[in-house]
Amino acid sequence: MxxxxxxxxxxxxxxxxxxxxxxxxxxxxxxxxxxxxxxxxxxxxxxxxxxxTEASPGPQGEQSAASPAAGEATAPAADGSGGDGETGGGDGAGAALGEPPAAGEINDAPQPVAAAGALNRPADVSDGVEAAVGSFEAVDGDPGGAAEAGGPSIRFSVTVSNRTGSAISLEEAVVNVEAGPDATPATQLSGPGGTAFPATLGAGESASAVFVFRVAPELRQALRILFHYQATTPIAAFEGPMPQSEGKQ
Structure with missing residues:
Protein backbone atom coordinates (compact mmCIF):
# COMPACT_ATOMS: atom_id res chain seq x y z
CA MET A 1 0.00 0.00 0.00
CA THR A 53 -47.10 14.97 51.34
CA GLU A 54 -48.14 13.09 54.50
CA ALA A 55 -45.64 14.99 56.62
CA SER A 56 -46.52 18.38 55.12
CA PRO A 57 -48.34 20.73 57.50
CA GLY A 58 -51.89 21.76 56.88
CA PRO A 59 -55.40 20.80 58.07
CA GLN A 60 -55.67 17.86 55.72
CA GLY A 61 -52.29 16.47 56.78
CA GLU A 62 -53.08 16.86 60.50
CA GLN A 63 -56.39 15.07 60.10
CA SER A 64 -54.70 12.15 58.35
CA ALA A 65 -52.11 11.83 61.13
CA ALA A 66 -54.74 11.89 63.89
CA SER A 67 -57.15 9.52 62.19
CA PRO A 68 -56.86 5.77 62.97
CA ALA A 69 -55.75 3.43 60.25
CA ALA A 70 -58.40 1.67 58.20
CA GLY A 71 -59.80 -1.37 59.99
CA GLU A 72 -58.61 -0.29 63.46
CA ALA A 73 -61.19 0.13 66.21
CA THR A 74 -61.27 3.53 67.89
CA ALA A 75 -60.82 3.12 71.66
CA PRO A 76 -63.42 5.00 73.75
CA ALA A 77 -62.25 7.91 75.85
CA ALA A 78 -61.62 7.18 79.51
CA ASP A 79 -64.31 9.63 80.61
CA GLY A 80 -66.94 8.19 78.26
CA SER A 81 -66.78 11.20 75.87
CA GLY A 82 -66.63 11.02 72.12
CA GLY A 83 -63.95 12.42 69.86
CA ASP A 84 -65.75 15.80 69.59
CA GLY A 85 -65.59 16.33 73.38
CA GLU A 86 -69.28 15.63 74.00
CA THR A 87 -70.39 13.01 76.49
CA GLY A 88 -71.05 9.71 74.77
CA GLY A 89 -74.29 7.82 75.24
CA GLY A 90 -76.53 10.83 75.79
CA ASP A 91 -77.29 12.85 78.89
CA GLY A 92 -77.89 9.71 81.01
CA ALA A 93 -74.45 8.15 80.46
CA GLY A 94 -72.90 9.87 83.50
CA ALA A 95 -75.88 9.05 85.68
CA ALA A 96 -75.68 5.36 84.74
CA LEU A 97 -72.33 5.09 86.49
CA GLY A 98 -73.76 6.49 89.69
CA GLU A 99 -72.22 8.93 92.10
CA PRO A 100 -70.34 7.55 95.14
CA PRO A 101 -72.29 7.95 98.36
CA ALA A 102 -71.25 10.72 100.67
CA ALA A 103 -68.99 9.72 103.53
CA GLY A 104 -71.01 8.50 106.49
CA GLU A 105 -74.28 8.51 104.56
CA ILE A 106 -74.99 4.80 105.13
CA ASN A 107 -73.55 4.64 108.64
CA ASP A 108 -75.75 7.53 109.74
CA ALA A 109 -78.88 5.40 109.32
CA PRO A 110 -80.27 4.44 112.75
CA GLN A 111 -79.77 0.83 113.77
CA PRO A 112 -83.10 -1.01 113.96
CA VAL A 113 -84.50 -1.98 117.35
CA ALA A 114 -86.27 -5.30 117.75
CA ALA A 115 -89.71 -5.52 119.31
CA ALA A 116 -89.38 -5.08 123.07
CA GLY A 117 -89.87 -8.05 125.38
CA ALA A 118 -90.41 -8.34 129.13
CA LEU A 119 -87.51 -7.80 131.49
CA ASN A 120 -87.69 -11.39 132.70
CA ARG A 121 -87.66 -12.97 129.24
CA PRO A 122 -84.51 -13.64 127.16
CA ALA A 123 -84.22 -12.38 123.60
CA ASP A 124 -82.47 -13.76 120.53
CA VAL A 125 -80.00 -11.12 119.34
CA SER A 126 -78.52 -13.22 116.52
CA ASP A 127 -78.55 -16.80 115.23
CA GLY A 128 -77.53 -18.88 118.22
CA VAL A 129 -76.84 -15.85 120.47
CA GLU A 130 -79.23 -15.01 123.33
CA ALA A 131 -79.29 -12.18 125.88
CA ALA A 132 -81.21 -11.88 129.16
CA VAL A 133 -81.36 -9.29 131.96
CA GLY A 134 -81.69 -10.11 135.65
CA SER A 135 -80.58 -9.48 139.27
CA PHE A 136 -82.36 -6.12 139.40
CA GLU A 137 -81.46 -3.87 142.33
CA ALA A 138 -81.87 -0.28 143.42
CA VAL A 139 -78.57 1.11 144.69
CA ASP A 140 -76.78 4.36 145.45
CA GLY A 141 -74.55 5.01 142.48
CA ASP A 142 -70.89 5.70 143.08
CA PRO A 143 -69.18 8.21 140.83
CA GLY A 144 -66.10 6.64 139.31
CA GLY A 145 -64.55 9.89 138.09
CA ALA A 146 -64.80 13.65 138.05
CA ALA A 147 -67.23 13.51 135.13
CA GLU A 148 -69.70 11.25 137.00
CA ALA A 149 -72.25 12.27 139.57
CA GLY A 150 -73.63 9.72 142.01
CA GLY A 151 -77.19 9.35 143.16
CA PRO A 152 -80.15 6.97 143.18
CA SER A 153 -79.41 4.27 140.63
CA ILE A 154 -80.39 0.85 139.40
CA ARG A 155 -78.09 -2.13 139.00
CA PHE A 156 -78.72 -5.20 136.89
CA SER A 157 -76.90 -7.89 134.95
CA VAL A 158 -76.98 -8.86 131.30
CA THR A 159 -76.12 -12.46 130.42
CA VAL A 160 -75.10 -13.49 126.90
CA SER A 161 -75.29 -17.17 125.89
CA ASN A 162 -73.42 -18.49 122.88
CA ARG A 163 -75.17 -21.49 121.33
CA THR A 164 -73.23 -21.35 118.07
CA GLY A 165 -70.46 -23.72 117.13
CA SER A 166 -67.67 -21.15 117.37
CA ALA A 167 -66.48 -18.32 119.56
CA ILE A 168 -68.11 -14.90 119.24
CA SER A 169 -66.84 -11.42 119.96
CA LEU A 170 -68.41 -9.21 122.61
CA GLU A 171 -66.15 -6.23 121.99
CA GLU A 172 -69.02 -4.29 120.40
CA ALA A 173 -71.53 -5.15 123.13
CA VAL A 174 -73.09 -2.01 124.64
CA VAL A 175 -75.97 -1.55 127.11
CA ASN A 176 -78.10 1.60 127.41
CA VAL A 177 -81.08 2.49 129.56
CA GLU A 178 -84.04 4.79 128.91
CA ALA A 179 -86.36 5.78 131.77
CA GLY A 180 -89.75 7.42 132.26
CA PRO A 181 -92.63 8.16 129.91
CA ASP A 182 -90.36 10.28 127.72
CA ALA A 183 -87.68 7.55 127.42
CA THR A 184 -85.02 9.82 128.88
CA PRO A 185 -81.50 8.36 128.44
CA ALA A 186 -79.94 7.36 131.78
CA THR A 187 -76.31 7.98 132.74
CA GLN A 188 -74.09 4.96 133.28
CA LEU A 189 -71.94 4.91 136.43
CA SER A 190 -68.91 2.86 137.35
CA GLY A 191 -70.35 1.36 140.52
CA PRO A 192 -70.99 -0.03 142.86
CA GLY A 193 -70.10 -3.42 141.43
CA GLY A 194 -70.02 -2.63 137.70
CA THR A 195 -68.27 -5.17 135.49
CA ALA A 196 -67.69 -5.64 131.73
CA PHE A 197 -68.18 -8.43 129.22
CA PRO A 198 -65.19 -10.55 128.18
CA ALA A 199 -63.82 -9.74 124.74
CA THR A 200 -64.58 -13.26 123.44
CA LEU A 201 -67.20 -15.83 124.39
CA GLY A 202 -66.48 -19.45 123.53
CA ALA A 203 -68.92 -21.84 121.89
CA GLY A 204 -71.54 -23.16 124.34
CA GLU A 205 -70.52 -20.66 127.04
CA SER A 206 -72.34 -17.83 128.84
CA ALA A 207 -70.98 -14.61 130.33
CA SER A 208 -72.52 -11.83 132.41
CA ALA A 209 -71.73 -8.17 132.99
CA VAL A 210 -73.14 -5.85 135.69
CA PHE A 211 -74.31 -2.33 134.85
CA VAL A 212 -75.23 0.66 137.02
CA PHE A 213 -77.32 3.55 135.69
CA ARG A 214 -78.46 6.63 137.55
CA VAL A 215 -82.26 6.69 137.41
CA ALA A 216 -84.55 8.72 139.66
CA PRO A 217 -87.06 6.62 141.65
CA GLU A 218 -90.07 8.27 139.97
CA LEU A 219 -88.88 7.09 136.54
CA ARG A 220 -88.31 3.43 137.36
CA GLN A 221 -91.81 2.23 136.54
CA ALA A 222 -91.10 2.67 132.81
CA LEU A 223 -87.64 1.38 132.05
CA ARG A 224 -86.24 0.23 128.75
CA ILE A 225 -82.93 -1.68 128.59
CA LEU A 226 -81.26 -1.78 125.17
CA PHE A 227 -78.60 -4.36 124.35
CA HIS A 228 -76.43 -3.62 121.33
CA TYR A 229 -74.65 -6.81 120.27
CA GLN A 230 -73.19 -5.95 116.85
CA ALA A 231 -73.69 -3.22 114.28
CA THR A 232 -75.13 -5.78 111.84
CA THR A 233 -77.86 -7.06 114.19
CA PRO A 234 -80.97 -5.34 115.57
CA ILE A 235 -80.81 -3.94 119.08
CA ALA A 236 -82.57 -6.12 121.67
CA ALA A 237 -85.02 -4.25 123.91
CA PHE A 238 -86.35 -5.21 127.36
CA GLU A 239 -89.12 -3.26 129.10
CA GLY A 240 -90.64 -3.32 132.59
CA PRO A 241 -90.65 -1.74 136.06
CA MET A 242 -87.64 -1.68 138.39
CA PRO A 243 -87.59 -1.53 142.19
CA GLN A 244 -87.80 1.96 143.74
CA SER A 245 -85.80 1.20 146.89
CA GLU A 246 -82.53 -0.57 147.59
CA GLY A 247 -82.62 -4.35 147.69
CA LYS A 248 -83.58 -7.14 145.33
CA GLN A 249 -86.96 -7.18 143.62
Missing part, protein backbone atom coordinates in the same frame (compact mmCIF):
# COMPACT_ATOMS: atom_id res chain seq x y z
CA UNK A 2 1.34 3.48 -0.82
CA UNK A 3 1.65 6.34 1.62
CA UNK A 4 -1.36 8.14 0.27
CA UNK A 5 -3.67 5.23 0.85
CA UNK A 6 -2.34 4.72 4.37
CA UNK A 7 -2.90 8.41 5.15
CA UNK A 8 -6.51 8.23 3.99
CA UNK A 9 -7.27 5.14 5.97
CA UNK A 10 -5.76 6.55 9.15
CA UNK A 11 -7.65 9.82 8.66
CA UNK A 12 -10.94 7.93 8.26
CA UNK A 13 -10.45 6.14 11.57
CA UNK A 14 -9.68 9.40 13.32
CA UNK A 15 -12.84 10.99 11.95
CA UNK A 16 -14.97 8.03 13.15
CA UNK A 17 -13.44 8.28 16.63
CA UNK A 18 -14.06 12.02 16.70
CA UNK A 19 -17.68 11.54 15.65
CA UNK A 20 -18.19 8.96 18.34
CA UNK A 21 -16.72 11.32 20.94
CA UNK A 22 -18.97 14.16 19.78
CA UNK A 23 -22.04 11.94 19.86
CA UNK A 24 -21.20 10.85 23.42
CA UNK A 25 -20.66 14.46 24.49
CA UNK A 26 -23.97 15.51 22.97
CA UNK A 27 -25.87 12.69 24.65
CA UNK A 28 -24.31 13.42 28.02
CA UNK A 29 -25.01 17.13 27.68
CA UNK A 30 -28.61 16.47 26.67
CA UNK A 31 -29.30 14.33 29.67
CA UNK A 32 -27.70 16.93 31.92
CA UNK A 33 -29.83 19.62 30.35
CA UNK A 34 -33.00 17.60 30.84
CA UNK A 35 -32.25 17.08 34.53
CA UNK A 36 -31.58 20.78 35.09
CA UNK A 37 -34.63 21.83 33.14
CA UNK A 38 -36.97 19.48 35.04
CA UNK A 39 -37.79 17.46 32.04
CA UNK A 40 -36.82 14.19 33.78
CA UNK A 41 -38.22 12.73 37.00
CA UNK A 42 -35.95 11.53 39.74
CA UNK A 43 -37.20 8.06 40.69
CA UNK A 44 -35.93 8.46 44.24
CA UNK A 45 -37.61 11.86 44.54
CA UNK A 46 -40.84 10.47 43.11
CA UNK A 47 -40.73 7.67 45.65
CA UNK A 48 -40.22 10.10 48.52
CA UNK A 49 -42.96 12.44 47.33
CA UNK A 50 -45.95 10.68 49.04
CA UNK A 51 -44.14 10.68 52.38
CA UNK A 52 -43.40 14.37 52.03
Missing amino acids: DKEGLRRRTGGRRRLALVAVLVLVLLTGGLFTLQIGGGGADPAAAQREPNA
